[in-house]
Structures are given as structure tokens and as C-alpha cells.
Amino acid sequence: MPQRHLLYLSAHQLSAHAWKGGRLDAQASFPHSEEGLVAFRQYLEKRRHDLFYLLINVADEGFQLDTIPFLQGKDREAVIQRKLGQYFYSTNLNMAQRLGFEKNRRKDERLLLAGFTNPAQIMPWTALIQSLGVPLVGIYSLPLLGPQLLKKLQPGPAPCLMLTVQDHSLRQSFFDKGELHFSRLVPLHDSSIHGIGHAMAAEAAKMHQYLTSQRLLARGQSLQALALVHPQAVRAVQEACSDSPAVTFRIVGNDEAARLIGLADAPEDSRSEALFLHLLAVQTPAQQFAPPPLRHDYRVWQLKALLSSGGLLVFLACLLFAGKQLYDASRLGSERAAIQAQADSAAQRYAELARTFPPMPVDNDTLRQVINRYQAMERQPTTPRDFYLLLSRALEATPQVELDTIAWQRGGTSTGGNGNATAAAAAPGEGDESALVRGSIPTGPQANPRQVLAIFERFLAALRQQPGLQVNVQQQPFDVESGKSLKGGSSSDDAPASAEPRHFVVQIVHRVTP
Numbered sequence: 340m341p342q343r344h345l346l347y348l349s350a351h352q353l354s355a356h357a358w359k360g361g362r363l364d365a366q367a368s369f370p371h372s373e374e375g376l377v378a379f380r381q382y383l384e385k386r387r388h389d390l391f392y393l394l395i396n397v398a399d400e401g402f403q404l405d406t407i408p409f410l411q412g413k414d415r416e417a418v419i420q421r422k423l424g425q426y427f428y429s430t431n432l433n434m435a436q437r438l439g440f441e442k443n444r445r446k447d448e449r450l451l452l453a454g455f456t457n458p459a460q461i462m463p464w465t466a467l468i469q470s471l472g473v474p475l476v477g478i479y480s481l482p483l484l485g486p487q488l489l490k491k492l493q494p495g496p497a498p499c500l501m502l503t504v505q506d507h508s509l510r511q512s513f514f515d516k517g518e519l520h521f522s523r524l525v526p527l528h529d530s531s532i533h534g535i536g537h538a539m540a541a542e543a544a545k546m547h548q549y550l551t552s553q554r555l556l557a558r559g560q561s562l563q564a565l566a567l568v569h570p571q572a573v574r575a576v577q578e579a580c581s582d583s584p585a586v587t588f589r590i591v592g593n594d595e596a597a598r599l600i601g602l603a604d605a606p607e608d609s610r611s612e613a614l615f616l617h618l619l620a621v622q623t624p625a626q627q628f629a630p631p632p633l634r635h636d637y638r639v640w641q642l643k644a645l646l647s648s649g650g651l652l653v654f655l656a657c658l659l660f661a662g663k664q665l666y667d668a669s670r671l672g673s674e675r676a677a678i679q680a681q682a683d684s685a686a687q688r689y690a691e692l693a694r695t696f697p698p699m700p701v702d703n704d705t706l707r708q709v710i711n712r713y714q715a716m717e718r719q720p721t722t723p724r725d726f727y728l729l730l731s732r733a734l735e736a737t738p739q740v741e742l743d744t745i746a747w748q749r750g751g752t753s754t755g756g757n758g759n760a761t762a763a764a765a766a767p768g769e770g771d772e773s774a775l776v777r778g779s780i781p782t783g784p785q786a787n788p789r790q791v792l793a794i795f796e797r798f799l800a801a802l803r804q805q806p807g808l809q810v811n812v813q814q815q816p817f818d819v820e821s822g823k824s825l826k827g828g829s830s831s832d833d834a835p836a837s838a839e840p841r842h843f844v845v846q847i848v849h850r851v852t853p
Contacts, residue, residue, distance in 0.1 A: 341474075341640075342389040345616045346464075349396050349506045353464055355382060358620045362603050363613055376463060383471050390474050390640070393465070393629075394619050396481040396505050396612065398524040399457035401427065406447040409440070419450070427454030432461065432478060432628045438518050451519060453480060455628065465633055474637040477627030481505070482522035484618045485512045491599040492591060494565050498556060500546055500586075502539045502566040503611040509538055511546055513555065520555060532572040535609055536579025539566050540588075547585045564588045567596055569609040723747040726772055726849050729808055733801035740778055740798045741840070747774040773848045779840035780816055788817045791841050802847060809848045816841030 343358045344366075352371060357364040367382055369375035403426050407418050419435045427433040433454030441447045455461060461478075468475050485501055501512045507530060512522040527538055543564040550556040562585060568576050570592035580588040593614070597605040602617040699706065716722075726747060734740060749772050780791050795816050802810045 342386065343620065344386065344389055344391045345620060346391055346393045347396070347612055347616060348393060348461065348464060349612075350398065350460070350508070351506060353379065356616060358616075361601065361621075363616055363620075371460070376467060379464065380467055380471070383468065383473050387471060387473055390476055390637070391468065392476050392619055392623070393468075393478045394481060394484075394612075394616060395455065395461065395478060395628075396508075396510065396524070396615075397455065397457070397460065398508075399455060399460070400480060400482070400522070400524075401454055401456050402482075402519070402521055403452040404438075404520060405450050405452055406441065407450060409446045409448060415448075422450070423452060423454065426452055427456065430454055430456060430458045431630050432458050434626050434628050436483070436519075436626055453483065453628075455480075465629070469633055469636070472636050474640040475629060475633055476623070476637055477634065478629040479619055479624060479627050481510065481612070481615050482512045482519055483624060483626075484615045485519055485522070486514065486517055487618050487622050488596065488600065488614060489514055489517060489565070492565060492596065494563060494589065497563055498550075498560070500543060500562055500564045502543065502564060503614075504535060504568070504609045505612045506610065509535075509542060511542055513546070513550060515555070521550075532568075532575045532609075533579065535568060535572065536576040539564070539576065540580040543580070543586045543588070544583075562586050566590050567593055567609075567611050567614070569606070570594050572609055723772065723774070726774060726847075729805040729849065730774075730776070730802070730847070732805060733798060736801035737794060737798040739794045740780055742776060742778040743842075744777045745774050746776075747772065771848055771850050773846060775813075776845045776847055777842070778845075779842045781840045791816050795841075795843060799845070802845075807850045809850065811846040811848070812843070813846055814842070814844035816843050 345356045345358055345363070347354045347356065350371075352368050353375070354368040355366045357366055367378070369379045369382075405422055405426075407415070407422065410418060423433045423435060433452070436451040436453065438449040438451055441449060465475070465478070489499065489501060496516050499514045501510075501514065503510045503512075504527065507527050509525050509527045510522065511525070513520050525538075525542060527535065529535070529538065543562070547556070547562045550562065551558060551560075556562060564580070564586050566576060566580065566588060568590060573590050573592050577588070577590050580590065582588055593609065593611060594605040596611070596614055597603075597617075600614060600617055601621065602614060604613075606613045701709075730745075734742070780794050782791055792815070799810055799812065802808055
């Protein structure tokens with residue numbers, strides 16, 4: 340955090356104070372001269388990156404009460420700027436403070452317009468600050484801090500005149516219902532305790548007459564005067580400031596005021612600028628007198644601070660995210676190790692149980708393939724039921740035929756034949772079903788090859804009569820190729836065949852219509 344410095348400008352000099360931990364530390368003072376400006380430049384060059392607040396207490400300050408219609412946004416700003424130009428046309432160190440709204444039908448807004456009418460005694464100091472690029476938070480007026488001090492002292496809602504002593508001058512600020520309406524600064528020729536008391540009594544009486552003439556007080560209305568002095572001067576000031584029908588006095592010690600506002604070190608004399616500097620540090624007003632060019636470096640500092648804070652927040656967020664990821668990774672690693680340990684334990688128990696099982700007729704890989712094939716068949720949309728019904732009808736027509744194996748599948752298999760046109764035409768399509776049927780025809784002692792072939796042909800004819808079936812003979816019971824004689828048990832065609840069964844292989848394709 341940058342160091343905060345409070346600058347106090349009076350008619351005689353500029354004093355610099357450091358603010359830290361609720362305490363004011365007087366650092367240096369610079370007179371209104373060329374030597375003072377040179378010393379002030381050297382002071383600033385050592386503190387280019389610190390923040391500065393300028394509090395001004397001069398006599399050349401004007402206050403005006405005015406009203407404007409109820410407006411908002413740019414229209415209100417335009418009217419206020421026109422009013423400020425009318426009252427303070429010779430300076431740009433001006434501001435407008437809202438005092439609320441009048442309770443009538445128009446609901447006009449009440450404003451306190453304030454400005455420094457002699458900027459020549461202020462501009463050398465602010466120009467030096469601007470030329471060095473020192474962040475200037477704002478320019479503030481000492482009387483405009485009075486409502487905050489008055490609120491702590493609690494004088495009540497009645498009209499009140501606050502009398503404070505600052506560097507050979509007496510400040511008179513008039514408040515009504517806690518709002519500043521008027522303030523003036525008069526020189527204090529006698530700075531002794533008795534001189535301060537007599538000056539307060541005389542100026543309070545004059546101010547009562549002025550406020551009555553300006554109709555800020557009703558005729559015959561009493562004015563309460565609140566005077567701030569050193570505790571040792573309270574009794575002497577009370578003796579000098581006797582109450583009258585026009586003015587009643589309340590004398591408050593600087594130590595009590597310092598305690599009420601939280602200032603750690605009470606002023607050492609009757610001067611009260613330390614009280615207002617403390618209020619400026621702890622309750623900085625939102626409104627100030629510096630135009631935007633004078634606050635340019637402060638705006639740049641605010642932008643840098645915002646970017647730095649944003650970067651720090653992003654860095655902290657990244658650290659939190661990285662910490663969370665690290666914690667999650669550690670937690671997942673622990674869970675993985677626990678799960679792996681459970682898996683190893685389960686595998687060990689399974690191996691121990693598997694050793695007690697009876698031996699399997701096939702190995703695990705073959706059994707897994709069979710199960711996978713069964714599951715694949717379960718997932719298929721069709722079953723061999725319809726195919727088996729058609730095949731059963733053909734078997735009923737030829738009961739002499741016996742089947743050994745039926746290899747059914749969806750989509751069929753390779754014909755495995757001699758590649759003729761008949762075999763190619765009987766090849767199953769992608770959506771058809773097929774079966775490779777292996778069987779035999781038992782032969783009796785009196786059967787001959789022609790009878791066996793006749794039974795086989797009836798079986799084929801019965802198959803072809805079933806709707807959607809196509810038959811491709813891959814192996815016949817007897818070799819009947821052209822140029823060869825029927826091979827049987829005898830050289831004669833009518834001789835009895837061998838008593839052994841005659842085997843055949845037939846591919847049957849079932850065309851499934853969509």
C-alpha cells in the first residue's frame with residue numbers, strides 16, 4: 340500500500356503530514372516563496388508513488404446557496420456547471436454539494452456552491468504536483484469538513500456557529516440542521532488565550548447581525564456558538580465569551596473533540612487543523628475541487644492498482660484451483676491404490692477357488708469363444724426355428740434319411756464345392772440364412788445304388804418344394820460323374836450295395852424376404 344500524505348495549505352505556508360496507523364506525523368513546511376517551491380519539489384521527488392490529499396484553508400473562498408429544478412443525468416450537470424460559471428467565473432476550483440430538495444410542488448434541488456476565488460495562491464503548488472506526475476487524490480476545503488466534526492460534537496439541529504483557530508486566523512462556519520451554509524476566515528491579531536477569547540466573542544456578535552440581515556436567522560432568534568480551544572484555555576475563553584440573548588456559547592476542548600473523532604494525539608495548542616486533517620484521512624468527502632487534469636495521475640494509479648489487484652486475484656484463484664486439482668489427484672491416487680489392492684485380493688481368492696473346480700473338457704479360450712458365439716446368436720434378430728420347420732417337413736417325406744450335423748448361420752458359408760454355376764446361384768446373401776447339412780442314408784442288405792440315389796433325390800425334391808429353400812449338393816451318396824459307373828459293392832448296377840450308410844453333404848439356403 341502506498342503512503343498517504345496530507346498537505347495543508349494556508350495563507351502563510353504549505354505543511355506536509357504523513358498519515359499512518361491513525362496518527363499524523365508532521366514532516367515539513369514550505370513558505371509561499373521560490374525557496375518553498377524548490378523545497379517542495381525535492382520533497383515530492385522522493386515520494387512520487389505516494390498518494391497526496393490537499394486541504395485548503397484560505398480567506399478567498401466563496402459560498403452560495405441556490406436552487407435548481409429537479410433534473411437528472413447530463414441535464415443536471417449542465418445546469419450546475421452554468422451556475423458555477425456564473426458565481427465563480429474566474430476559477431475552475433469549484434464544486435456543488437447537494438443539500439436536499441425543497442418541500443414544495445416543484446421539488447427544487449438545493450445546492451451549496453463553493454469555489455476558491457483566488458486560484459493564484461493555489462496553482463503553483465498544484466502545478467508542481469502535476470508536473471512531477473504525483474497522484475493527487477483531490478483538493479478539499481476545510482469548512483466542508485465541518486459537518487463531520489459537528490456531527491460528533493452533537494450540538495443539536497438549531498443554527499450553530501462553529502469557531503475554530505487555525506494558524507493566526509479564526510474560522511467561522513455557520514450550520515443549519517447540520518449543513519454548512521456559510522463560512523468566513525478572519526485574521527487573529529492576538530494569539531494569546533485572552534486574545535482568542537475576546538476575538539471569538541466579538542466575531543460571534545458580528546456574525547449574528549450578518550446572518551440576521553441575510554435572513555439566515557429570524558429576528559430575535561438566538562445563535563449557538565461552538566468554540567474549539569485548548570483544554571487549558573477553556574476557562575479563560577468562557578470568561579471572555581459570556582452568553583447574551585443573541586448568542587450562547589459552548590466551549591469544547593480540543594482533547595475532547597480529538598477523542599470523539601478518534602485522533603490519537605490531541606493538538607498541543609488551540610489550533611484545530613489536526614482535527615480536520617484527521618477527518619480528511621478517515622472520512623474523505625466524495626466531492627472535491629480538483630478538475631480532472633489535476634487528478635489524471637491518480638486515475639492512472641487507480642487503474643494500475645485495479646490491474647494489480649485483479650492479477651493477484653487471478654493468481655490466488657489459480658493457486659486455489661491448482662491446490663484443488665492436487666488434492667483430487669492425491670485422493671484419486673489413494674482410491675486407485677485401494678481398488679487395485681481389492682482387485683488383487685479378489686483375483687487371488689478366485690485363483691484359489693478355481694484350483695478346487697473339476698477339470699473342464701475344453702480350455703478357457705475355447706469356452707469363451709463358444710459363449711461369445713452364443714451371445715452373438717442371441718443378439719441376432721432371427722433364429723433357426725423357421726429353417727428347422729422347413730427341413731423337418733422334407734425329412735417327414737423321406738424318413739430313410741438320417742442327419743448327422745446341421746451347421747446353421749445367418750448369411751451362410753462358403754459353398755466349398757467345385758465352383759459351378761449352380762453353386763454360385765445358391766450362394767446366400769447378407770440377409771439370408773443357410774445351413775450345411777451332413778447326413779447319411781442307411782442301406783439294407785438288398786439295397787442297390789439306384790435305390791439309395793432315388794431316396795436321396797426324393798429328399799432333395801422335398802427340400803426344393805419348401806418355399807424359399809435353395810439346395811446345392813456338395814457330396815452325393817455315390818459318385819455319379821459322367822463317364823464313370825456307379826460305385827457300389829458290385830460291378831452290376833442292380834447288385835446290392837454295401838451295407839455301410841452312404842454319406843452326403845448338402846448346403847441349404849433360405850431366402851428371407853424383407
